Amino acid sequence: MAQALVLLSLALLFSSTAAISDSSxxxxxxxxxxxxxxxxxxxxxxxxxxxxxxxxxxxxxxxxxxxxxxxxxxxxxxxxxxxxxxxxxxxxxxxxxxxxxxxxxxxxxxxxxxxxxxxxxxxxxxxxxxxxxxxxxLAERPPEKKFEWRLLAKYGSLVSVLSIVGLFVYAVISPSKSSAGKASKKRR
The missing domain is CATH 2.60.40.1530 (ntegrin, alpha v. Chain A, domain 4)
Incomplete structure (x- = not known):
């Protein structure tokens, strides 16, 4: 009897799922x-x-x-x-x-x-x-901040040069992973 009840509930579950899947x-x-x-x-x-x-x-x-x-x-x-x-x-x-x-x-x-x-x-x-x-x-809203293209034109080249110099300094100062790996192999 318990098996029949389980089978019946599974059949109802699958039929309701199928009905739901075939709808809008x-x-x-x-x-x-x-x-x-x-x-x-x-x-x-x-x-x-x-x-x-x-x-x-x-x-x-x-x-x-x-x-x-x-x-x-x-x-x-x-x-x-x-x-x-x-x-x-x-x-x-x-x-x-x-x-x-x-x-x-x-x-x-x-x-x-x-x-x-x-x-x-x-x-x-x-x-x-x-x-x-x-x-x-009709509420008073503060004006939206828009991107200032004038500032980009004025300071954009300076920012890019400073970024490149900073990346170069970082690359020179930071230890290389390959040289660190070679140093650890020599110690063994």
Whole structure:
């Protein structure tokens, strides 16, 4: 009886693993970038990548990201939703849209909702994208430090000459491994 129970549980385990491996596994990655406009507004660029990491095709894939409050954001271009007829195994699709805000403050966004159908199940499946970090709309940000090409042009040759001289001095001063090996063989 115990052997039959073990065999039955192993059969169930393998059949559930096989069923999982023959299905779609949908992931969504949501990215947001902010850019200030001269008009006193801030542009919010939203991009969502939808991946099918499963081994089967997903059908009737729909993406909805309608968590952007119309009191705070105006849609500038694109749509907050999109759909695709199918998403093959290993494939990725992207969707993006641009919003604009004139309201200052912190905004906490929610994940986008992805719905899809797989042939082995009658009900629509649901997945969520990654959430975004809180957005500080119209916040004062310090200017970004950019690489100073002027300094490279002015001091680059001096730094390279000093580096070469330093490497030469190090090579002359440090003992050679081959001569150290020969000295240890002579002592034996």
């Amino acid at each position: 596994f949908i992931l969504g990655h949501k990215k947001v970038s902010l850019s200030k406009l001269k008009s006193g507004a801030e542009r919010v660029s939203v991009s969502i990548d939808v991946y099918n990491r499963g081994s089967a095709t997903a059908y009737d894939v729909s993406l909805v990201d309608d968590n952007w409050s119309q009191d705070i954001f105006d849609l500038v271009s694109g749509n907050t939703s999109n759909s695709w007829e199918r998403l093959d195994a290993g494939a990725v699709v992207s969707h993006s849209f641009i919003l604009e805000s004139k309201v200052k403050g912190m905004y906490h966004g929610a994940p986008a909702v992805i719905k899809f159908r797989i042939p082995s199940r009658a009900a629509l499946q649901e997945a969520f994208s990654t959430p975004i970090l809180p957005l500080d709309i």
